[in-house]
Amino acid sequence: MSKKNKIQRPKARRPRGFEDRSAESLRAERRLINAAFSVYDSFGFEPLQTPAFEYADALGKFLPDEDRPNVGVFALRDDDEQWMSLRYDLTAPLARYVAENYDALAKPYRRYQAGSVFRNEKPGPGRFREFTQCDADSVGAASSAADAEMIMLAAEVMRAAGLKDGQYAVRVNNRKLLDGILESAGVPNTDAGAEQRLKVLRAIDKLDRLGADGVEALLGEGREDESGDYTDGAGLDTTAIKAVLGFATAPSEDRAATIRSLEKLVGQSERGASGVKELSEIDAILNATGFGDDRVSYDTSIVRGLGYYTGPVFEAELLADIRDRKGRPVRIGSIGGGGRYDDLVSRFRGQQVPATGFSFGVSRFLEALERMDALQDETRPPVIICAFDKALMGEYFNMAAELRAAGIRAEVFIGAGNVTKQMKYADRRGAQIAVLMGSDEKQAGEVTLKDLYLGAEMAKAIESNEEWKEARPAQETVTRDGFVAGVRGMLG
Incomplete structure (x- = not known):
């Protein structure tokens, strides 16, 4: 056969940032999700499945990477000329579902879900464009009891996954506290200051990875990373940077002592005082149900990077001694988290609809469990x-x-x-x-x-x-x- 008539066959290759999943990996994922689902079921939550695609305007401005507009999501135009996007998380689709079915739902509406989410971001080691999330959310309850329940839910999922107390901790903060600090620093809690506030949140969220010096640069003019990419900073002045860093790096004590310290830190800020009050109410419920400081602590460095959180926020972190093959300590960091987001559903309805939730990345959690030798595969070959x-x-x-x-x-x-x-x-x-x-x-x-x-x-x-x-x-x-x-x- 001549070269001109040679059959052109496609090259077998995966798109960058996406992965093939083996049977072993899928079974481990299923076991972890089922363990979480058993906890959610026991708390009275109900399952829900939303589609992978949503209309882009329904996802709104809360994109995972607002520094690069129209890049954070995968989008296409439908035959009716409307833009659709692959979901970047499971929370924004939930907000759309609740708004669309609001009158028919018993409230608070309590649901759980697991599924693939997609990020149109630069892939890298351990950073994929498609991954699985597992969520639980409560929509329609404004009380701190709903937040306390979600925090307890997160701690119970850690146990259900096979972790022992002392191998994990759920760390809690309140966005209102930082809002009070920023108000005092001259950053308005309005749409006018939204972009600057989001940059502050993202800077603090990188504290464990970049350290205080790196965060200080991001709070100010900006920072160039190892690859040469430059990230614009939040543009705070020196006084504001000092106040924000002082808040984010405040030493963690027991919950009661932390609350007393925060009362002094927020000063005359009404919003900050409201955040302290909510943490006090959550602490009372946690104490009454036996969730001590060893399982749930308060930590002012926890802010969560997404812009839609409005109140209490929390992260689940592993405390176990994890080491690589050369015996060097490995920091896994946060494996999941959540918080209160009272403005997401209101975008559709024009009225306040309180909500709070918990989410974890399944692959990241499984990687951590594997490093701890905590994965158990009971499936035998046929x-x-x-x-x-x-x-x-x-x-x-x-x-x-x-x-x-x-x-x-x-x-x-x-x-x-x-x-x-x-x-x-x-x-x-x-x-x-x-x-x-x-x-x-x-x-x-x-x-x-x-x-x-x-x-x-x-x-x-x-x-x-x-x-x-x-x-x-x-x-x-x-x-x-x-x-x-x-x-x-x-x-x-």
Whole structure:
């Protein structure tokens, strides 16, 4: 065939920032999500699923990267000329759903959801354009009790994921406290100061990564990172920078002592005083329900980067000693968080609709659990029923059905290949047991079971083929009627 007529085939490649997921990864994700769902269910929350696409105007101004307009989301124009965007989180679609179904919903409306979210951002190590979030939200309750419940929910999810008390902490702050500090610094709590306030929030949110010097630069003129990219700063003056940094780096004490310190820090600010009052009410509920300072603490550096939070905010952080392969300590940081967002639904309805929620990134949480050796996979590979005789295919599938009815994963080999190839297939699948039955075994009412794990170990000590044939390692013949019991016994 000439070069001119050569068939042009597409190159098999993944888009940057997206990943293929293995069976092991998907099963771990499912276990973590189900653990969280069990907590949400026990608190009386109900499941909801919203579509991946939303109209762009419904997502509103609360984009994950407002410094780069029209870049933070993936968007396309529908056939009716309306712009649609892939959701960047699960909260904005919830706000749209509540507004659209407001009169039909019992309030507070309490829902949970898990699903993919998308960010049109520069991908990097551990930074993907698609990832899974798991959320719980309460819409319609303005009391601090709703915030306290959400904080307790987050702590209980940590336990449900297999973490022990002392391996995690939920750290809480209140956006109103920072609002009071900024008001005193001359940044208005209005739309006019919204962009500057958001830059302040994002700067503080990077405190654990950049340190005080890096945050100070972002609060002022700006900062150039290691790659040469320059981020414009919030433009605060020296006095304001000192006040904000002093607030964000205030030492964390027990909750009661922190509240007393905050009362002095906010001074005459009404909004700041309101934030302190809400933290006091949350503290009372946490104390009454046994959530001590070891599980939930107050921390003024917690602000959450998104612009829609309006009151209490919190993050869940791992405290366990995690190290890399060279024994160096690894800081995982926040694995989830949330807070109050009273303005999101009101965009649609023109009236105040209080809301509070908790969200965690599933992949980030799983990575942390893996580093802690806390992931447990209880899914066993299937038992492989080899196909010796096509005329017996119906019988092979009957045998597989009997194993499944007994709670044992099983599959019939449906590919092409002799016994050797089928054994290789079973090995690549990680199967412990291969079931063999030909026409002679069928007539005799017998089935042969091979323990491939034990066989592999025994084979290491066998030097000759004759010895192998004589030993017939890890192989057992059972009756056809008793083969399920034989498989169960071999599985141990």
